[in-house]
Amino acid sequence: MSSGLLEYAWLIPVVPFIAFLIIVFCGHRLRNASAYVAIGGMAGAFLLAFPCFLVMARGAQPISHNFHWITLGNARIDLGYQVDSLTAVMLMVVTFIGSLIFIYSSGYMEGDPGYHRFFAYLSLFACAMLLLVLANNFVMLYAGWEGVGLCSYLLIGFWFEKPSAMRAAKKAFLVTRTGDCGLALGIFLLYSKTGSVSFEPIFSAAREHPHEIVFTIAALLIFFGAVGKSAQFPLHVWLPDAMEGPTPVSALIHAATMVAAGVYLVARSYALFEAGGEHSIALQVVAWIGVITAFMAATIAVAQNDIKRVLAYSTISQLGFMMLGLGVGGYTAGVFHLMTHAFFKALLFLGSGSVIHGFHHEQDMMKMGGLKKVMPYTFATYFIGYLALAGVPPFAGFWSKDEILHHAMMHNFPIFLLGAAAAFLTAFYMTRQMCLVFAGQQRDTHIHAHESPAVMTVPLMVLALFSALIGLVGATGHSFHHFVHFGEEAPAPFSVPVALVSLFVAGAGIGLGWSLYGKKPLARPEDDPLLRLGKLYTFLENKWYFDEVYDKIVIQPLLWITRTLSRFDQKVIDGAVNLVGILTIIFSRLHQLFDLYIVDGMVNLVGIVTRKIGVTGRYLQTGLVQGYLLVVYLGVVVLVVWQLYAAK
Amino acid sequence: MNGFWEQFTFYALAVLVLGSALMVVTLRNIVHCAFFLIMAFLGVAGLFVLLYAEFIAGVQVLIYVGAITVLILFAIMLTQKVLGVRLKQNNTLSPLGVVAGVSFFALVGAITFGSAGNLFGVHGEPTIAPRITTIAESLLGNGSYVLPFEIASLLLLVAMVGAIVIAREKDQ
Amino acid sequence: MITVNHYVLLSAALFAIGIYGVVARRNAVGVLMCVELMLNAVNINMIAFARYVTPARVTGQVFAVFIITVAAAEVAIGLALVINLYRNMNKINVDEVNLMKW
Numbered sequence: 001m002s003s004g005l006l007e008y009a010w011l012i013p014v015v016p017f018i019a020f021l022i023i024v025f026c027g028h029r030l031r032n033a034s035a036y037v038a039i040g041g042m043a044g045a046f047l048l049a050f051p052c053f054l055v056m057a058r059g060a061q062p063i064s065h066n067f068h069w070i071t072l073g074n075a076r077i078d079l080g081y082q083v084d085s086l087t088a089v090m091l092m093v094v095t096f097i098g099s100l101i102f103i104y105s106s107g108y109m110e111g112d113p114g115y116h117r118f119f120a121y122l123s124l125f126a127c128a129m130l131l132l133v134l135a136n137n138f139v140m141l142y143a144g145w146e147g148v149g150l151c152s153y154l155l156i157g158f159w160f161e162k163p164s165a166m167r168a169a170k171k172a173f174l175v176t177r178t179g180d181c182g183l184a185l186g187i188f189l190l191y192s193k194t195g196s197v198s199f200e201p202i203f204s205a206a207r208e209h210p211h212e213i214v215f216t217i218a219a220l221l222i223f224f225g226a227v228g229k230s231a232q233f234p235l236h237v238w239l240p241d242a243m244e245g246p247t248p249v250s251a252l253i254h255a256a257t258m259v260a261a262g263v264y265l266v267a268r269s270y271a272l273f274e275a276g277g278e279h280s281i282a283l284q285v286v287a288w289i290g291v292i293t294a295f296m297a298a299t300i301a302v303a304q305n306d307i308k309r310v311l312a313y314s315t316i317s318q319l320g321f322m323m324l325g326l327g328v329g330g331y332t333a334g335v336f337h338l339m340t341h342a343f344f345k346a347l348l349f350l351g352s353g354s355v356i357h358g359f360h361h362e363q364d365m366m367k368m369g370g371l372k373k374v375m376p377y378t379f380a381t382y383f384i385g386y387l388a389l390a391g392v393p394p395f396a397g398f399w400s401k402d403e404i405l406h407h408a409m410m411h412n413f414p415i416f417l418l419g420a421a422a423a424f425l426t427a428f429y430m431t432r433q434m435c436l437v438f439a440g441q442q443r444d445t446h447i448h449a450h451e452s453p454a455v456m457t458v459p460l461m462v463l464a465l466f467s468a469l470i471g472l473v474g475a476t477g478h479s480f481h482h483f484v485h486f487g488e489e490a491p492a493p494f495s496v497p498v499a500l501v502s503l504f505v506a507g508a509g510i511g512l513g514w515s516l517y518g519k520k521p522l523a524r525p526e527d528d529p530l531l532r533l534g535k536l537y538t539f540l541e542n543k544w545y546f547d548e549v550y551d552k553i554v555i556q557p558l559l560w561i562t563r564t565l566s567r568f569d570q571k572v573i574d575g576a577v578n579l580v581g582i583l584t585i586i587f588s589r590l591h592q593l594f595d596l597y598i599v600d601g602m603v604n605l606v607g608i609v610t611r612k613i614g615v616t617g618r619y620l621q622t623g624l625v626q627g628y629l630l631v632v633y634l635g636v637v638v639l640v641v642w643q644l645y646a647a648k
Numbered sequence: 649m650n651g652f653w654e655q656f657t658f659y660a661l662a663v664l665v666l667g668s669a670l671m672v673v674t675l676r677n678i679v680h681c682a683f684f685l686i687m688a689f690l691g692v693a694g695l696f697v698l699l700y701a702e703f704i705a706g707v708q709v710l711i712y713v714g715a716i717t718v719l720i721l722f723a724i725m726l727t728q729k730v731l732g733v734r735l736k737q738n739n740t741l742s743p744l745g746v747v748a749g750v751s752f753f754a755l756v757g758a759i760t761f762g763s764a765g766n767l768f769g770v771h772g773e774p775t776i777a778p779r780i781t782t783i784a785e786s787l788l789g790n791g792s793y794v795l796p797f798e799i800a801s802l803l804l805l806v807a808m809v810g811a812i813v814i815a816r817e818k819d820q
Numbered sequence: 821m822i823t824v825n826h827y828v829l830l831s832a833a834l835f836a837i838g839i840y841g842v843v844a845r846r847n848a849v850g851v852l853m854c855v856e857l858m859l860n861a862v863n864i865n866m867i868a869f870a871r872y873v874t875p876a877r878v879t880g881q882v883f884a885v886f887i888i889t890v891a892a893a894e895v896a897i898g899l900a901l902v903i904n905l906y907r908n909m910n911k912i913n914v915d916e917v918n919l920m921k922w
Contacts, residue, residue, distance in 0.1 A: 622918070623917075623918025623919065624739070624741070624914070624915050624918060625914055625917075626739065626741055626745075626842065626843050626844075626851075626914060626915070627741060629842065629843065630741065630744055630745070630748060630843050633748055633752075633839065633843075634748070637751060637752070637755060640755065641755070644759065651821055654821075654822055655821070655822055658822045658826060662830050665830070665834060666830075666833055666834060666837065669834055669837040669838070669841075669857050670837060672837075672841065672850075672853055672854065672857060673837055673838075673840055673841035673844065673845065673850075673854060673857075678847055678849060678850055681850060681853060682853065685853050685856065685857070688834075688857060688860070689856075689860065692860045692863065692864060695827075695830075695864055695867070696863075696864075696867050698822075699827070699867045699868055699870075699871040700871055701867045701870065701871070701878075701881050701884070703881070704863070704867055704881050704884050704885070704888075707885065707888055708860075708863070708888070711888050711891075711892055712856070712860070712888075712891075715892065716856060716891070716892060716895050719895055719896065719899055720849060720852065720853060720895070720899065722899075723849050723852075723899040723902055723903060724849055726903055726906070727849070727902065727903070727906045727912050736846065737845060737846055737847060737850065738844045738845065738846060739844060739845075739846045739913075739914075739915045740915075741843050741844055742840075742843070742844035744843060745839065745840040745841070745842075745843030745844035746840055746844075748836075748839050748840065748843055749836035749837060749839045749840035749843075750836065752832065752835060752836045752839055753829075753832050753833055753835075753836040756828065756829070756832035756835075757829060757832065760825050760828050760829060760832075761825075782876075782877075782878050783878055783881050783882065783885075786877055786878055786879065786881070786882045787882055787885065792882075793882055793886075796886060800886055800889045800890070803889065803890065803893055804889060804892065804893055806893075807892075807893030807894070807896050807897050808893075808896060810896075810897055810900070811896040811897050811899070811900035812900070814897070814900035814901060814903075814904050815899075815900035815903045815904055817907070
């Protein structure tokens with residue numbers, strides 16, 4: 001297979017975009033067929049991306065193509081696309097999982113009034129995401145970045161008639177936008193420093209001047225953008241609320257792809273983060289933020305009863321793991337975890353969607369239970385996803401998580417401990433979820449659950465297959481290392497102690513969960529053993545009170561400031577404007593008076609004088625002919641006298 | 649004609665003319681005025697004879713006394729209804745009219761006497777008595793007033809037509 | 821001896837009377853009569869000048885002929901106007917015909 005295929009990589013985002021256009025303009029006529037258009041677009045993108053992936057896997061040289069975009073003064077800005085191994089991995093993840101989720105959605109969204117709108121958004125999202133991944137410069141990356149943000153907003157608020165969905169969409173948009181500001185500033189900074197927006201010149205500059213503080217600052221700013229997008233502490237608050245969107249959206253955008261864009265961004269800009277060495281400030285920040293996120297989100301996930309919220313916090317936690325992996329130098333591990341996580345978390349979300357679909361859109365786990373019998377396919381696939389997430393070998397999650405923990409231990413022991421704790425909690429809350437949903441007896445008997453149609457279960461099976469097997473890619477012979485990395489870092493050896501530790505951690509979590517929930521499944525919601533934790537449970541259930549704290553320290557002051565400014569506006573600025581207006585009115589009144597009495601007066605005076613003269617002079621017109629004659633005669637006399645005497 | 653008779657005739661005619669003229673402008677009865685106008689015209693004709701202009705004198709009698717006065721009398725008769733003896737015949741301007749007339753006479757007198765009787769460079773008695781053929785030659789001879797003569801005839805024609813048109817009773 | 825000055829003064833007096841009449845008479849026919857008086861005064865002057873100034877060519881007499889012609893025309897038109905005036909407005913006093921007044 002020749003690398004000439006790579007030349008056509010730019011077509012990959014175009015295909016879903018064409019699908020988007022078709023659905024937007026003909027959607028109301030296509031109706032349910034719009035799903036096929038969207039699936040076709042996505043599958044087309046996959047078919048284009050798959051050869052690229054294969055070519056890259058065989059060790060082809062990365063390509064990068066520029067084209068001239070714009071010249072501003074002396075600044076020439078080039079845009080372009082590139083395909084390297086990282087891009088190839090992302091392309092595969094996005095297009096493959098995306099295709100499966102699209103297929104799944106066509107069943108899940110059956111009968112929704114906004115059916116074609118949904119697929120239009122999904123196609124646009126796919127386009128933006130692929131653009132983001134293919135970009136070889138920060139400008140296009142930023143465009144894709146904002147595009148996926150927009151689609152995320154639109155899809156979270158897909159059921160905008162629900163106030164909660166509307167609020168969630170707004171929240172997601174505003175919080176991620178906070179991070180986007182950081183990314184934009186970072187791009188500006190890099191541009192002002194290097195005069196380019198393309199990755200290659202910037203990264204080579206960073207490698208040449210590793211101790212430039214500017215690159216560290218830029219790296220931190222970019223990381224701030226990633227924090228917003230990937231829902232890292234402290235900007236993670238939007239992701240749980242984003243579950244208001246349809247479940248396939250949660251799977252595609254808020255588990256597999258868009259949130260991973262932050263991780264991708266850090267991975268892509270790794271040269272900047274590495275600039276200060278292995279223990280650079282930027283990497284330290286990334287690692288700590290990652291591990292804090294991982295741990296915090298895991299603790300919150302423990303105390304959630306909404307099936308999707310558990311997964312949402314799990315996603316945050318896993319994203320934290322990825323950041324942690326990147327931060328401790330485990331570049332490959334981070335990206336590897338991104339990939340595996342995309343598969344099994346998409347699987348879990350779609351599985352939860354299947355549960356919700358079959359459970360008549362009820363998401364409270366406390367009402368579920370015993371669904372194993374009703375939904376065998378969903379249960380089986382969900383179970384695989386569960387094992388993968390919990391970190392049970394040989395499923396995907398084990399390998400990647402193990403690798404991350406291994407790097408963490410080598411770099412920073414406290415981080416390793418927190419990460420291990422998070423892994424333990426992950427295993428625990430996933431076990432809790434499995435038991436609550438599938439084991440025992442259904443607690444709310446009013447709902448008649450049923451299995452989902454094949455169009456939904458088949459993608460689940462495919463994803464389950466990959467979730468089970470994809471970890472082996474990294475496990476056997478570290479081929480993934482060669483594939484994704486730039487080759488600077490020595491491949492971390494598979495360390496048995498670390499593997500044992502992680503195995504033990506996972507086992508402990510699963511064991512604890514099983515002993516609490518599995519052995520004797522809950523009969524009533526009030527029996528939840530976690531309730532015995534008391535205040536700690538309340539603390540966790542309320543998500544560490546993040547929303548409340550933000551409300552107090554950000555939103556309220558912001559509102560106060562805006563209200564103050566509004567008052568200032570009304571009183572001072574409007575006052576000034578009004579004052580000008582009043583002065584103008586007064587002045588114009590004066591002017592009017594001047595006009596009325598002076599100017600008009602002059603004009604009228606002329607008229608009046610003329611009139612007076614006329615009124616007076618008309619009496620000369622006596623109508624008496626003889627009078628006129630007399631006057632003529634007198635004139636003649638005067639003339640004659642003047643001729644005779646005066647003129648001589 | 650000797651000096652006395654000439655002077656006597658002149659002053660008599662002058663008195664006749666001026667007296668009649670005064671009657672014309674002062675009498676209330678317009679018919680009386682017309683008759684005094686005839687007297688004035690006749691006096692003027694006498695003056696013309698005194699000035700050796702017998703032809704003009706004849707024309708004067710024929711046209712003025714004969715034609716114009718008759719015309720005036722016809723006009724008076726046609727407008728008889730509003731003519732009345734008791735009607736006031738002078739308007740409010742009559743004092744001014746007096747002033748105008750006196751001032752004119754004074755002006756001409758001043759001019760005449762201001763030039764010490766030599767206003768026209770004429771002294772003494774003219775000797776040539778013009779004959780009627782002289783007038784005819786002057787009117788119709790070579791290099792004379794043929795063209796004005798013809799124009800005057802045209803003017804008379806136009807005036808006649810115009811008078812008829814203006815005075816014609818509209819029959820509708 | 822009667823000189824040209826006598827005639828000039830006589831005609832001036834006659835003319836002055838005519839002026840007075842033209843200005844003062846109310847009756848339109850009377851006004852016309854006064855105009856005739858003034859024309860006669862002029863004629864007296866003409867004839868006197870013909871006699872004393874240009875006795876050979878009698879230019880004055882020629883002019884007198886023209887004046888008489890014009891006077892005849894004038895009187896014809898004037899009386900026609902008066903009759904028309906009387907017919908339309910039933911009045912012949914000049915000071916009463918003042919439609920052109922203010």
